[in-house]
Amino acid sequence: MVKNYARIILVLILFYSCKTDDKTPKKSITGTHRIAYVDPFIGTGGHGHTYPGATVPFGMLQVTPINGISEWDWCSGYHYSDSIAVGFSHLALSGTGIGDLADILFMPINKKVDLSITPVSRDSIPYKSKYDHQNETASPGYYQVFLEEPNVQVELTTSQRTAYHKYTFNQNDPQSIIIDLGFAINWDKVTHSSIAIEDNYTVSGYRFSKGWAKNQKVFFVAKFSKPINEHHLFRDGTLINQKASEGEKIATQLFFDINDSSELMAKVALSSVSVENARLNLDSGGFNFKEVRSHAEQTWNDALSKITVETSVDSLKTLFYTAMYHAQVAPVTFSDKNGQFRKEDDHIETASEYTAYSTLSLWDTFRAEHPLLTLIAPERVSDIIHSMLAYFETRNTLPVWTLYANETNTMTGYHSIPVIAEAYLKGITGFDAEKAYQAMKTTMMQDDRGLKYYKKYGYIPYNLLDESVTITLEFAYDDWCIAQMAKALGKDEDYAFFLNRSKAYQYLFDSQTGFMRGKSDDGQSWNEPFDPKYSNHREQTDYTEGNAWQHSWFVPHNVKELAELHGGNATFTKRLEQLFTESSEITGSNISADISGLIGQYAHGNEPSHHIAYMFNQAGKPWRTQYWVRHILDTQYNTTPNGLSGNEDCGQMSAWYALSSIGLYPMNPASTKYEIGSPIFDKAAIKISEDKTFTIEAEHVSDKNIYIQSATLNGEPFNHTSISHNQILQGGTLHFIMGDHPNTNWGVNQ
Template identity: 45%
Template sequence: MKARYIIVFLTILITISSCYESKDNAQYVDPFIGTGAHGHTYPGAQVPFGMVQLSPDTRNDESWDGCGGYHYSDSSIIGFSHTHLSGTGVSDYGDVLLMPITGKVNLNSGTSKNPDTGYRSRFSHDSERAEPGYYSVYLDDYKVKVELTSGNRLGYHKYTFDEAGQVKLLLDLIHRDPVIESEIRIVDNIRIEGKRRSKYWAGDQQLFFAMEISKPFDSVKIFENKKEIVAKKQAEGTQLQTIAFINVLEGEPIEIKVALSNVSIEGARKNLETEAKGIDFEKARIFAKERWSKSLGKIEVEGGSIEEKRNFYTALYHTLLTPNVSQDVDGLYRGMDGKVHKAEGFTNYTVFSLWDTFRALHPLLTIIEPERSGDFAQCLVQKSKEFGEYPMWELASNDTRCMIGYHAVSLIADAYAKGITNFNLEDAYIEMERTAMLDKRGLKAYRTLGYVPSNKSSQAVSKTLEYAYNDWCIAQVAKALNKKDRYNYYMNRASNYRNIYDLGVGFMRGKTDNHTWVKDFDPTAVGYNYTEGNSYQYSLFVPHDIPGVTELLEGKKELENWLDNLFTTEMKHELGDDTDVSGLIGQYAHGNEPSHHMAYLYNYSGAAWKTQQMVRKIMSTQYHDTPDGLCGNEDCGQMSAWYVLSAMGFYSDCPGKAVYSIGSPIFSNVKIHLDNGKTFTLAANNNSEANKYIQSAMLNGKPLNKSSLLHADIINGSSLVLEMGSAPNKEWAVNIDLKKEYNAAPIAYLTESSDVFIERFLVDIKSDNPDVKIYYTLDGSEPNKEGNQFLKPFEIDKSVDLSFRTYKEACEPGIVVKRNLTKQKALAYTLSAVKSGLRYSYFEGIYRSVYDYELDIPAKTGIVAIPTLDICDRMEWIGIDFKGLIDIPKSGEYTFYMSSNDGCKLSIDGEELFESDGRKSVSFGQQASLQLEKGLHQIRMGFYQCSDNIDLVVEWEGPGVERQKIPKRVFKHIDY
């Protein structure tokens, strides 16, 4: 009977194998693409969206090109760890490293220049093999073949040794990121368990593991800080390693299963027992291959070159790596509040590189992974409930606070717009409101002024543009929930991009809080007003309102001309080797995300043929089937998702709208096999490298004369037929209806930036549009057209709650601006209680913003004469809170300046003057002015530092005071 089962099983394997050989799109996948240059990908084994990314590590330094753990230019391997990030620009992961060793063991990992100084081994790319779900390499120094495959929560190792004798299996918990705490338990002679808690990009990552070896080890040793812990089977510490000693025969394989959990050792053990039961390495490899065959088989393409198929299916492979499952088989997971939760009705995931992936990765996944996309949405809702806001860049239940915006709202709005409903939309909206109404990251000023001021927050132009788009996404959800007032409110905010467009130069430009443009404007300069880019790369980031931005540019032809200049204006400024501004075509930078939608904007100008021309150029020049084939960081699937969509012939230029912009497919036939059982087909007749221009289009047998495709057309299994030619058809898709969704009255503003005054305050409300009418109240109530119209400036001599809004014919009412105008007086204290210096609280921890340390217990407190970094016991991962009094020598207007690396904030009498909630260079200076009465006033300053080039400078100027560092004589505190 057993023999019969074996025969049946082998028959199934042969059938599956032959099926793969004839149909499997995995044959075109090359996991080495992106492992060279600055792609930062890894070649190891993983199943789609799996928890485990089992891959070789060639670097454990902090080099930029070591972010993925592996770089193709390296010639030695440190070992094989179980977690990796796909194409990020910051390092992390590389947890639970294993290395098979023969001969003498050196517990140091060694260096790439001199592998013999450690346990790493030389290897040759000739011996490497990588395919979806499988990786193998021969370690030259140890004469062992290493094979890796993966399950959902497990990594599978297979080591085959050339020579008989004693071999060593090294488990290194020191490898890679700094360890907070770790533990190793020797359960018996085949099982080892433990945990590793580390800090780096993820400030507090907890990982647990359970490992099972196929052959009992003869002995085992545990080391702490390279010293053996004698006669112990359990150890805790921060520098733990262990070696299992096993005798093997010549050619004998050793198999190891490693299960992970972010909950507990017991969770890892349960994952091992559940998922690995009855599964050996070969079965696991087959299952991984089968999963990849199914996922990669959702899209079939015909035509194109072999290189283009490799690029396409490798790109599709990269889009299916993240986000990663982050819960145990019983549904338990560790939340962003540090507590253990159970996922009810959804699967929890981690690694949300949202600033990158909202653009193309998640729109692609709404097509080929709709149910999973709903899980992503619900998962983010839960994270916001646990964390207090939507994370910006979630990693291992931490928010790295990397990048800008609140793009979780884009993912959610896009999913719902495309008919994905397996998540709680009402809860999602509540968390959207909570996030958008925070006073962090320039949002308070953004709500008041209608833009983020450049003198008060770094990356101000980029923040304004991305917040406006995010607010449009929230408005769409509010509309779906019949929240008309909130729809109007957020659509007003979505118009804020208009407030930083300088008609005189034709670009989005930095503006200070007194409504003046930042001087010395150069649209090609990469500077502090922009996030990894310049004004060329950001000015057209208004995906939600192309009609509105076209109106600012004064017409479709001007939009076309602007885009022409984008793609032809050369970069004047020298860029470093590690810059994110890469993949340049003129000022267009395909190596970074802000440019990704721009080639498709020609469609809105009536020059669709230029979109077709440019997307083909980008695909042919920026993607290659070589290790250095990516022009920039892969960024968790975004770089590849752009290619997948564009190669199929369309792109999501505004996530949140259930519509795609048509480009130029590189394949003659595309089939998308949908989860609903239907198939969308696209045929590009007469297609070739030269024949890249659409001559005509038919959708379901009817002429299509527009350059857009509905999501419903795809999901309903439509047929799109394109006739291609070598010359552009400049008459196809020229009639563009640029109808605005919402037309809000332009925002008004108070000419005085500060809300504080001494004796009298001149209320002067202005608008840059002469056609608006302004109405106001002084009691905080909402103004309307039946109330007070602002006709001329007037004075007040007491505190008031000013509210005002604009009205304009044929427009919706403008947003209500609220300003609490406060008459100020100096504080009165008993003279004997006032002492010199400021109180400080010094914190040590993983801080990403000037707010992160506020609830922590300080490492120490004391008094300092001036704000200083001399009190720091280390130069990274710190926070300092300075507070006390400042003695103003003479009544009048004072201007305060702060420069720091990384972030800082300043408040006077409880009014926050500015904050830089994110990493930046000390070259960016913040400044703000306000009226202060002579005497004592409360002052509070915050500072935090991640790493690199720590600095803090605090200056002022005022009546009779030239700009200078604030002297120690004016800093005071109360002696309790």
């Protein structure tokens, strides 16, 4: 209902000329406008943890509504089940499993409120308001909601580094804005803040906090379209008769001249460095909301047009272009216009000839989002690697999960490594390959986070470290990635060393059960008792956010040997089938909430399962990859707010859909190959350059015709279940004939 309402509103807005005033819809759009198919509300329900607010591709700001509840499903600050708003913040996380940010909260209001009272819950926040989803819309670069208590229409848009607010009050109503720097949700806690009323139109300040990011410093400057007639400034609950103050929790209420206009505009810029840098980031000129929104929409349209799809099924277009949208909201721009950004040790770095990025959810995004970026935004990939190397200098270790330049050490492995190796092996330049390699090697030769045991035993013993199986398997893959880069750089000794270490999975495979299992430091004893369905979330467990069924398949760099360990392809594929058909019961008293999107024991709602359906390709049964991939596409995504089966995780859940739906998936990203699954579109075109396109055609494709019967590449017979990145970069056409029965010969004898 909301999706259709939002689409109708968007189409009307884009229908008329942009030369008219803000309230008049724009000129009619053509079929090239992909933004009409994007629904930012997808993923805001269930456990998707996305936000509906305004941003631009990889933008610094995410200006979005905040519900004011500190629970898991409100990690982004917003959940579709809610109908209360406490304000609009300027930073948000997209689809994470931990909550933070929601910094620099603005809230329009039409009455004076008492900010001296410390709220004990959302119910006691004096400026909260109800809203109705029928009066709420969202599209790329734009968000709108009507707040019922103050009778204020709120519209938000943004450029790369400046957020724009447009508040429409009832005629003659008092016009006021709350800025509450003490407000916090989830893990976040403000430690120090400041507000200064600089002049009649300008407010600045900062907010320091600790939470998931242990040392977050956000500076801001806000300019308003009307003069501030009066202000009430509160320091830690006490009204201060000053124009500036600092303390733990600073808040202010600003009152504006009505000035015969019901509209009040604000523009806000942030910086991690200083107020002056925030001022530098603030867009010059006036408050042309319509123009900024139009530019944001055009920027999104360009980003979404890097892959175009053709189908008669509109819901599939909505799913695809929304997935492309979600895959490009993170990582986020972190460096200021002058290149400066703050690191967690408070050192101010300058990004010279690159843009620094943060919000690197690498445990998730190395799997599909970063590979997708090598196709649709390769110019950003080298900048992301530059950012990783800048963060490396702080700790002498590559990033694990970086939030506002803080290393959170969230999740397992060191998956900056496959991102760097993949980029280099795909021919992406613009970063120092030797420096990057040394950072990769240094990271995997230190002793932290289980590497001490990994180096000593060749695996991590379960009795020495929790999540030992997952960590061992992920370290093994990271080693394989280093080996490939070492080989490409002519470092033969390193290549042999890391390639040998990448076989660590051999220590943990139990041939009796067919699972990867926790092994003791004696090299013989398994962790007993053993139940492959057992989950114990993040403590006294051998598996990260899952169980043996979900984690025993993570050997993407050597599927053929994994099959041999199982006893050959027949046994291996039989067990793969069992994964999808086994009972979905999860045992234990502390089951991980991340185990979601279950098909049997396959859990699409969490990333460790994402590559598994493609493993049939390398075990002689590609038609089973085609079957299960299509089943996942059909059952784990939909166009409602509950349309994601698990946390979006900064683009990974959506990147899986975007790539799988066109028939490709990077099962092993650093191999530079894409496995072929089951395309759902009649045609998908990847824009390689202005004059070069790689097209994937699926003749006769339908909800029944999911199996590849035959294929040609540029007119020549194609009988392979994977295609290289380099082949795609050459341009051309990969043409499939689809049917409703498996062709058990296609792709088998490669």
